[in-house]
Amino acid sequence: xxxAARTYINDTYGNSYVPERPNVYRxxxxxxxxxxxxxxxxxxxxxxxxxxxxxxEELNLYTLIWNRFLASQMAPALFEQTxxxxxxxxxxxxxxxxxxxxxxxxxxxxxxxxxKTSEEDDDAExxxxxxxxxxLLRLLQLTPNxxxxxxxxxxxxxxxxxxxxxxxxxxxxxYASIMETILNKEYVQEDEQRRLRPTQLGMxxxxxxxxxxxxxxxxxxxxxxxxxxxQIEDGQEDWRRAIERFYLPFSSDLERADKEMRDVxxxxxxxxxxxxxxxxxxMTIRWGRNGEFLACSxxxxxxxxxNFTRDEQxxxxxxxxxxxxxxEMCEKCGKPMQVRFSRYGKFLGCSGYPECTNIRKPGKPVKxxxxxxxxCHEGDLLQKWSRxxxxxxxxxxxxxxTFALWDRPVPEPCPRCQAPFVVEKTTKQAGxxxxxxxxxxxxxxxxxxxxxxx
Numbered sequence: 001x002x003x004a005a006r007t008y009i010n011d012t013y014g015n016s017y018v019p020e021r022p023n024v025y026r027x028x029x030x031x032x033x034x035x036x037x038x039x040x041x042x043x044x045x046x047x048x049x050x051x052x053x054x055x056x057e058e059l060n061l062y063t064l065i066w067n068r069f070l071a072s073q074m075a076p077a078l079f080e081q082t083x084x085x086x087x088x089x090x091x092x093x094x095x096x097x098x099x100x101x102x103x104x105x106x107x108x109x110x111x112x113x114x115x116k117t118s119e120e121d122d123d124a125e126x127x128x129x130x131x132x133x134x135x136l137l138r139l140l141q142l143t144p145n146x147x148x149x150x151x152x153x154x155x156x157x158x159x160x161x162x163x164x165x166x167x168x169x170x171x172x173x174x175y176a177s178i179m180e181t182i183l184n185k186e187y188v189q190e191d192e193q194r195r196l197r198p199t200q201l202g203m204x205x206x207x208x209x210x211x212x213x214x215x216x217x218x219x220x221x222x223x224x225x226x227x228x229x230x231q232i233e234d235g236q237e238d239w240r241r242a243i244e245r246f247y248l249p250f251s252s253d254l255e256r257a258d259k260e261m262r263d264v265x266x267x268x269x270x271x272x273x274x275x276x277x278x279x280x281x282x283m284t285i286r287w288g289r290n291g292e293f294l295a296c297s298x299x300x301x302x303x304x305x306x307n308f309t310r311d312e313q314x315x316x317x318x319x320x321x322x323x324x325x326x327x328e329m330c331e332k333c334g335k336p337m338q339v340r341f342s343r344y345g346k347f348l349g350c351s352g353y354p355e356c357t358n359i360r361k362p363g364k365p366v367k368x369x370x371x372x373x374x375x376c377h378e379g380d381l382l383q384k385w386s387r388x389x390x391x392x393x394x395x396x397x398x399x400x401x402t403f404a405l406w407d408r409p410v411p412e413p414c415p416r417c418q419a420p421f422v423v424e425k426t427t428k429q430a431g432x433x434x435x436x437x438x439x440x441x442x443x444x445x446x447x448x449x450x451x452x453x454x
């Protein structure tokens with residue numbers, strides 16, 4: 001493929017874009033070389049040629065692979081770095097910039113930036129006009145700015161993975177699971193700029209682990225363990241001795257943590273906020289499956305709980321317990337659903353409580369289809385969502401009636417057996433097809449056939 005790439009580059013872009021020798025790249029120390037590099041199977045299949053056979057996402061991915069592969073075998077780009085000193089009375093101003101003299105591999109591929117680490121990134125890309133010594137310049141604008149040392153920007157997923165690579169932590173196959181874990185466990189949250197901001201839970205877990213396992217929760221240990229595992233793989237280290245060196249101090253730290261680590265889940269984090277339902281209780285911060293909440297310190301005698309937010313300084317702002325009615329109706333009694341809170345987070349409960357005890361998770365509203373249940377002939381079929389977000393249809397009298405369907409009911413009788421309704425399903429292979437709800441009836445009709453590729 002290298003020879004084919006050089007020929008293609010020469011024929012398409014010219015001889016100046018072909019390096020004297022093929023470019024060879026050394027693999028990073030942490031690279032997992034279980035498979036060869038991803039590349040086009042043949043340079044005959046250009047992105048333009050295969051565009052009609054691929055979806056938009058597939059074409060974007062194929063174009064990225066194609067461009068990166070070709071760019072890896074092209075000549076480097078050449079820049080001219082320029083610095084200009086401008087004197088005005090006793091002051092000296094300096095302008096720096098760069099000029100692209102030869103685009104090289106940038107002709108087809110330019111690496112994007114995940115973050116700008118400093119203002120010099122902007123200065124380095126400034127385009128300067130042609131200048132000569134002793135040229136007279138006219139002042140257009142003078143903008144005085146005072147610069148202070150700024151902390152480094154927060155990590156994004158991309159810059160965090162880059163940092164892990166530089167520190168020798170993890171492997172490419174583990175980076176996705178690391179990101180998934182810290183986001184799903186809500187140790188961090190992404191803001192509007194997709195930067196990772198630690199949550200109170202994340203900082204608490206970090207403090208507890210670093211305080212109890214200082215030998216393990218550090219960069220040197222993680223990177224060193226990766227090196228030891230590589231040595232075991234290469235036969236340079238005995239795995240028994242390596243495990244022993246790790247486990248003996250770890251087991252000692254584990255026993256000490258079992259006795260000394262603060263039990264924040266059981267006792268909570270105390271605050272000075274008084275309980276509104278008992279005389280002498282103070283609210284404590286506790287953690288549930290849906291995050292932080294306030295609970296009375298006199299639990300279980302007092303079961304008062306409250307939600308809270310934090311201001312910009314991180315101070316606790318308790319939320320008042322007010323009745324928040326929604327536009328969603330209870331599928332059991334028809335009254336509006338109300339937003340409620342428990343130690344497990346927010347949920348929807350019927351405003352007719354305690355006469356009606358219907359509750360459900362907040363999310364997409366339940367929708368009635370106007371189709372009577374064919375099993376109990378009393379309830380109506382409702383459109384609902386499963387835990388995994390998949391749409392299904394079940395009787396409004398659940399749990400008394402457990403009738404449910406995955407295919408969408410259509411309020412039209414079966415033209416063959418006069419069943420009260422038919423069901424409809426759409427697939428890529430067959431398009432939209434309607435069939436009878438009764439198993440003994442073989443009625444089936446295509447409503448919308450599959451669109452022909454064109």
